[in-house]
Amino acid sequence: MNYLYDFDIPELEKIHRGKVRDSFRVNDKQRLIVVSDRISAFDSNLKNPIPSKGAVLNGIANWWFENTRHITDNHVIKMIGTNAMLVKEAVPIRVEMVVRGYICGSVWRGYEQGERTFSGAKVPNNLTRNAAFPQPILTPTTKEKNDRPITPDEIVAEGWTTAELYKKMSEKALALYDFGSKVMAERGYILVDTKYEFGLLDGKLILIDEIHTPDSSRFWSAKDYEKAPAKAAQIDKEFVRQWMLANKTTDGNLPNTLSNEVVAEAILRYQHIYETLTGESLKWDENGDALQQLRRELKKEGII
Numbered sequence: 001m002n003y004l005y006d007f008d009i010p011e012l013e014k015i016h017r018g019k020v021r022d023s024f025r026v027n028d029k030q031r032l033i034v035v036s037d038r039i040s041a042f043d044s045n046l047k048n049p050i051p052s053k054g055a056v057l058n059g060i061a062n063w064w065f066e067n068t069r070h071i072t073d074n075h076v077i078k079m080i081g082t083n084a085m086l087v088k089e090a091v092p093i094r095v096e097m098v099v100r101g102y103i104c105g106s107v108w109r110g111y112e113q114g115e116r117t118f119s120g121a122k123v124p125n126n127l128t129r130n131a132a133f134p135q136p137i138l139t140p141t142t143k144e145k146n147d148r149p150i151t152p153d154e155i156v157a158e159g160w161t162t163a164e165l166y167k168k169m170s171e172k173a174l175a176l177y178d179f180g181s182k183v184m185a186e187r188g189y190i191l192v193d194t195k196y197e198f199g200l201l202d203g204k205l206i207l208i209d210e211i212h213t214p215d216s217s218r219f220w221s222a223k224d225y226e227k228a229p230a231k232a233a234q235i236d237k238e239f240v241r242q243w244m245l246a247n248k249t250t251d252g253n254l255p256n257t258l259s260n261e262v263v264a265e266a267i268l269r270y271q272h273i274y275e276t277l278t279g280e281s282l283k284w285d286e287n288g289d290a291l292q293q294l295r296r297e298l299k300k301e302g303i304i
């Protein structure tokens with residue numbers, strides 16, 4: 001099977017190995033972001049790749065970057081094959097701009113404990129699990145070893161960015177979320193929450209990193225949500241998590257390897273999301289060699 005899991009590009013310096021993506025230095029002004037087929041669940045990286053997941057995530061991010069240019073400039077220079085993107089090197093603002101339309105995850109856990117303010121955003125009483133907020137809220141976190149919720153005032157006071165830039169970032173983040181949720185709704189999905197990162201390029205604010213992918217966002221099925229809001233779950237990953245919980249190892253730990261059936265199901269789900277969203281079928285050669293394909297494209301572009 002064709003997949004990208006652990007790999008190097010000896011001609012390029014690897015500057016960052018994330019859970020799912022690897023970043024390489026191309027030159028002062030450009031970096032290469034390669035999306036692998038790694039998957040993480042419950043905060044740990046699983047041992048099996050999900051073949052084509054990287055192509056799906058990279059394709060989805062590219063699609064959104066292209067379709068949100070009316071809202072913000074971004075870092076994309078061009079796609080390199082299916083799994084990689086050549087981007088402009090920006091000075092990153094070390095804040096994750098999290099936008100939430102619905103109460104779930106960590107915010108729901110805090111809410112159950114009585115919290116009503118999240119990163120400075122006040123939320124009403126009487127919300128039920130997975131309910132929509134009256135309007136989307138911004139709950140920024142800092143990008144540190146452990147992400148830390150932070151209020152807009154603290155962001156400025158601690159010098160993460162200026163008040164003026166923060167204001168721009170919040171306007172852009174909310175506008176992106178608004179546009180993203182409308183587009184997803186037309187395709188039967190709910191964009192539950194997501195996060196954006198921004199950077200400065202020659203002093204100008206641009207969107208960097210990734211946008212509206214299942215790794216940076218929660219997607220629910222609108223149909224499932226209508227049927228049972230409290231049970232709505234992430235369409236790409238929840239069944240992986242459920243399988244892991246149901247298949248603990250003999251010492252009671254979560255497995256770090258998935259069954260072939262779960263991998264096959266995950267492939268189908270990711271490809272389905274890609275196709276529903278972009279309206280195109282995924283270009284992916286099951287019998288190809290993702291790394292060789294990437295190297296060919298990089299040579300064609302004169303990058304290696």
Ligand SMILES: Nc1ncnc2c1ncn2[C@@H]1O[C@H](COP(=O)(O)OP(=O)(O)O)[C@@H](O)[C@H]1O
Nearest residue numbers: 018019020021075087088089090092197208209
């Ligand atoms: N255009 C860009 N310029 C500079 N840094 C970027 C750009 N795009 C993304 N980044 C940074 O690259 C890193 C990518 O890491 P990521 O793949 O998300 O791994 P992790 O699992 O550590 O979050 C992030 O720190 C992000 O801010």
Ligand SMILES: [Mg+2]
Nearest residue numbers: 018019209216
């Ligand atoms: Mg990241």
